[in-house]
């Protein structure tokens with residue numbers, strides 16, 4: 001039996017808790033949250049105990065920790081988890097500061113523990129199928145990628161204030177996508193953005209819409225457009241153009257029922273948000289983490305992934321509220 005402790009009983013923590021308890025051979029032993037009522041409610045729902053971080057890291061029976069608490073807690077918990085020899089799953093981003101993220105990567109490498117970061121799009125069945133077909137050579141060498149990434153609505157302003165801003169909070173997934181799909185690293189990033197949908201976001205020091213172009217080290221191009229408000233639902237699409245053709249991957253709908261009448265043809269909107277759209281991806285990722293729990297020396301794929309995405313998010317920050325005027329920002333290795 002694999003025993004797991006969860007940090008964070010908020011939006012995403014609840015998803016992870018549900019996926020843990022549905023998995024055979026895995027038990028959710030502890031829930032940790034500074035909001036004791038939230039911790040107690042989630043622990044009760046899944047037959048777990050409320051505990052402190054100290055209890056979790058001192059308990060030798062805990063094989064793996066899931067870090068789904070607020071972003072500013074991740075780096076400390078990763079380092080403590082690594083020092084205690086736990087397999088780690090941590091939500092994105094590792095930290096808002098690239099050097100702190102690097103320190104975490106070193107701690108994980110030193111400890112030799114498995115560590116997976118929350119880039120769930122790689123485990124989405126649709127996107128994973130597209131990637132597999134690229135790898136099989138169906139469109140030749142992928143040369144250009146267009147990513148559309150639009151949320152149905154912004155998170156609460158309190159969340160935005162602690163999030164690190166749209167590039168590190170939201171586009172970090174899109175930066176992960178271009179590195180994964182094009183199998184390349186960023187060389188130059190051109191980014192601009194604006195606050196369009198809600199002045200409260202601007203008052204919190206952030207923007208809510210972006211347009212980003214990345215030129216990769218091999219000269220491939222990725223264009224990413226994002227906005228925090230798409231009234232028709234969560235919109236996650238991309239197309240990849242290659243020397244032998246193009247592949248597109250898109251949204252999922254709750255049902256495929258289509259209504260036809262005298263004036264229009266209509267179907268379901270895309271699934272509402274990430275909780276719905278990436279349900280299957282979260283389950284698959286959880287299964288993989290459990291398979292790795294306790295096995296030292298596994299490849300720590302996501303450690304590298306997280307560093308690469310943050311290297312792009314940093315230079316993009318020049319666009320936060322004051323657009324980078326036409327000049328690309330170089331991306332540090």
Ligand SMILES: NC(=O)c1ccc[n+]([C@@H]2O[C@H](COP(=O)([O-])OP(=O)(O)OC[C@H]3O[C@@H](n4cnc5c(N)ncnc54)[C@H](O)[C@@H]3O)[C@@H](O)[C@H]2O)c1
Pocket residue numbers: 007008009010011012013032033034035038068069070071072073091092093118119120159169274
């Ligand atoms: N992969 C994804 O698509 C995805 C989606 C949403 C959120 N996230 C990430 O997950 C994290 C949490 O996001 P959320 O939307 O669930 O936020 P949330 O605000 O709903 O929940 C965060 C929880 O962490 C708790 N917390 C704060 N400090 C803590 C500490 N020191 N120890 C234990 N618990 C603590 C809070 O009390 C809260 O209950 C963020 O880092 C976010 O970037 C990832």
